[in-house]
Amino acid sequence: MSWAQDAVFYHIYPLGFCGAPEYNDFANPVPRLDKLYDWIPHLKALGITAVYFGPVFQSTRHGYDTADYYRVDGRLGDNDSFAKLCDALHQNGIRVVLDGVFNHVGRDFWAFQDVQKNGQSSPYCGWFHNLNFGGPSPMGDPFWYDSWQGHYELVKLNLRHPDVVRHLLDAVGMWMDRFRIDGLRLDAADCVDFDFFRALKGYVRERNPDFWLMGEIIHGDYARWANPELLDSVTNYECWKGLWSAHNTKNYFEIAHSLQRQFGPDGIYKNLALYSFADNHDVNRLASQLTNRRHLENVYTILYTMPGIPSVYYGSEWAVEGARTRESDAPLRPCLELAEMESRDQTLCAHLSRLARIRAAFPALRYGDFENVVIKNEQLVYRRATPEQRVYVLLNLAEEEIHLEFPHQEPVLQDVLNGDAIFHNDGGRTWLPVPPCSARILVGAPDRFAWSG
Incomplete structure (x- = not known):
């Protein structure tokens, strides 16, 4: 049984949480993520036992456009500052899970830049999925490549190339050694080759039998990814929708149906500990999604008592609002200052703290x-x-x-x-x-x- 089944997660989108500049100038690092030291007592008071950090590695803009898997994003700090922060979290009984963005990289990724510079003579042409010189890309390159969902600033990696696999696994090994991470959340897991997940699982489990792997899956049969061969868990988007929608429509049959279908006596996922959440960095914050804010506590009561692993998105313990626009996800990912948050109503924080204590006290x-x-x-x-x-x-x-x-x-x-x-x-x-x-x-x-x- 994984340690994650006993955990209560706190999800942070670091670049937003820290108020980092939108674009990386790749200049001297600024340890903005050090602000989290002051938050550790708050996390412990909430009963948090694991932090899931969104992307922390060197990227161009939003973190999912990786430029270097071996360096912490300079807008957040550097490897030394982040290692010290991870040590502090571990010393306070809080595990660390990082975002593993392995389906694609950004156009500032060093191997892609080599292809841009050297063309067909680059030794890295094979690192990218369906890269060919039969025509120009939408970004003006003299070659074509596959992207993630038509976003050509995100270049799809060829995860069947042995050098790519070795580069990524070695990076994970460095994260495990340097930062002593306890697990990975795998971004866009539905797009990642299953053989890569098999290689990743074998690699991390040989180093640490307790290492946890969780995939981002929005649609489909969760058991395709969460099984003994591949990952330990996936995101439970079905119940995410039911949690708020059942309250907005005054129809508890909706969430009851999902819970019974997934976890009931004949549940299709009754032996899986799925990663459960009421909001995250990609969807409207719960306080903006609910039509009646008096239902906030009930949503979290279900989240903490249903089967699965509960996660709180940073700031939502204070009912911070935020809704996506057609142009931006920035409203979902604000910079928060602890002193300002502590001046707000603490009622929901107290409710979450009590739920965490109850969940820890009763194995059922x-x-x-x-x-x-x-x-x-x-x-x-x-x-x-x-x-x-x-x-x-x-x-x-x-x-x-x-x-x-x-x-x-x-x-x-x-x-x-x-x-x-x-x-x-x-x-x-x-x-x-x-x-x-x-x-x-x-x-x-x-x-x-x-x-x-």
Whole structure:
């Protein structure tokens, strides 16, 4: 079982978080990412146990246009400053996962520049997918090449070329040695050759059997990528959509269907720990996506109690807003200052902290089976269970208090989310109130488990 299944992630898009210049001048490095030192107490208070950094390696603009896999982006610092930051995170019990952007590089990538300079005589022509001199590229080059989704500033690598594979694996080895990273998030994993993932998995597992690999997958059968041969996990975009959409449409059937389909008794992913999130650097922030901000806490209650690995996108613990425009993702990726954030309402932070403590305290929420118990448009009850423990999650998105009745076998249920209130079984069922836009997390037989609230 991977360490990631016990983790609570914090996702940072470093260039935005640090307020870095939009374009890299490749001049002297500025250690802007050092601002994260001041955030470590906040991360620990939230119960964060792993940080996923978006791209940190030398790039031209947004980080996904890599120029050098072996150097930290000068707008964030240098290898020495980042290594010290990773050490500080590890010393505080926080693991480090980096973005592995291996499908493509930027046009400032040194091997591509060699092709631009030397043409067909460049020894690196074979490094790029379908590069040929049969006609010009849309960028004005005297040759053609494949790009990522028609974005020709992103040049697709030939991951079947042994020298490319060795260059990338050696880079990963350097990251593991220098920064002691604990895992990788693989960008655009649906575009990456499966043989490369096999080579990557064999390489990292030989060095560190606990190394974690997670792929960015938006559509398709997640088990094609998350399996013993390839990756450990993938992004759960199906439930991302259901988390906010079910609240906006007042239709808990939507998220209940996805959870049951994925993780129920016959769930197609019941043996996978998928990477779960309410927002990230590519989609509208949750506070902008929800039509009723009173539903923020319920969304995160589901995120932390459903099967999978929960992740919080930086700033969303304060309900920071941000929506994409047709021209830019910048509104999703703002520069945040801790002092300013600490002057905001801390209610959602406190809720997330409590959810993290609850998740850590009760194994059923990390490893237990999943099953829906009651499904209504505006109310939902589901159960997480191991042979030793059962936890019931009750949610109400309505604007008024409701009373929910649901079957269970526990003589006593304790609401660990709300003041540890006790509810007794009444003939195999319990009928209890759930306030508007709120939830209860009820643990069976609480006397058998240590819980300090």
